[in-house]
Amino acid sequence: MARQIVPSRSFHRLLTSRHYPLASPAPPLRPLLLPKALSLATAAAAPQLPRRGRRPVVAASASAPAPSSSEAEAVPGAWGKVSAVLFDMDGVLCNSEEPSRRAAVDVFAEMGVDVNVDDFIPFTGTGEANFLGGVARVKGVKDFSTESAKKRFFEIYLEKYAKPNSGIGFPGALELIMECKNAGLKVAVASSADRVKVDANLAAAGLPVSLFDAIVSADAFENLKPAPDIFLAASKNLGVDTDECIVIEDALAGVQAAEAAEIRCIAVTTSLDEDALRQASPVFIRKDIGDISINDILCGGSNAYHSM
Template sequence: MIFDMDGVLVESEPFIAEAAVAMFAEKGVTVGPEEFRPFIGMGEDRFLGGVAEARGVVLDMPRDKLRTYEIYLDLIRGRLEPLPGVATFIGRCRGLGLKLAVASSADRMKVWGNLDALKLPPETFDAIVVGEDIVRKKPAPDIFELAARRLELEPSACLVVEDAVSGVQAARAAGCRCLGLTTSFASGRLIESGANWTAETLAEAPADVLRW
């Protein structure tokens, strides 16, 4: 079982968008949180860079990304909660003897910050893959192929849980099955992108996803 993080284990997109808006404001540029939506799931370089390109702004990377993360980690303190069903679903997977991984396009700083805020120790998972571990981001399959290798499994033996269109496309390109959660995109969009099942959160995940 390979979990994306944002929109799957936690709803952090509003916080990272708020942090990005604040970072751009420090540069004297006013942007809205909705401008980041097309770049959900593509990693923070693209999340920030896509809006910067559209606005004709030149970012100072990685400094501006680091500043965004600093703001983000302040914002989530005491406010970040796991999405419904996370603990129960992970417990069910463990009970079935499944290997677990997190594969997030976010950088290590954000992933570890989220896990700490959620009180999910890294040891909860058999493997963790972050944005710095790969070159090609979603919708390229690289992140899920690497997660499968670290689990010592073939991608075809893995089920990915994703919420973004680019993530679903990446999962299917890797040869994984995919459960799409509708926290960021509608069910129809996720199915069109290749999701085998959809649900609102892990609390409503179809029983079939643990039986195939």
């Protein structure tokens, strides 16, 4: 048992001599100076008080449930600096993957070849030449002309599926673009589609070309996604290093292209499910562009950071 210490009469006289009435508050205590080794050991064992400006960290207990992933905050600094966002078009800004497949089915129907929309899924995001030519190879179409098929594809697609302001833009696309711009980020379209389709889709979605700091399309490239060329060119056009860019993609080829370019990628499940997209290791996955917040882009979102 700890020994009780009773102040002596001399101690009371000392207080009185220094004009401290016994009923008054005690004088301020001077800090107790400990030997260095003892101070370090004591500090390590002592509970840590919160620093000024930070909320105290409360340990999880049975009476206090842990916050959900939507409530958890991203770790500052873990995500890194972001200066630009590279948006894929089909399946990200525009709900145009399914209409593209239907237009392609129409092209093959005119050639007398029986195909269905699912035949084109493995070639999604790889550009119209591969999109059409890949199915032609699988189906064994003889004397297939890629250029002729592309020309007819664009005619059908623009006439039937991508009329100006026809509403093919995903809800939330314009809002996220504006939030990025208001946050001082540069924004670009980086698509494996030809420029004629990019312009038509943006017009159909009500997204003015003037919104974007750069538009990079397939026309000038030999190697399309999953090669990194389009994303590397977009980064260069914006004057932003790849490690300060974020890609938003829906296609496996696009996520693979971002990985090849060493750019962080947020994937959306508008074309493929999560299991398929995880093959290419996006940093995290959202349902569609409307579920991506500016916090996701700037900080890695709520409990969403994963190393590549």
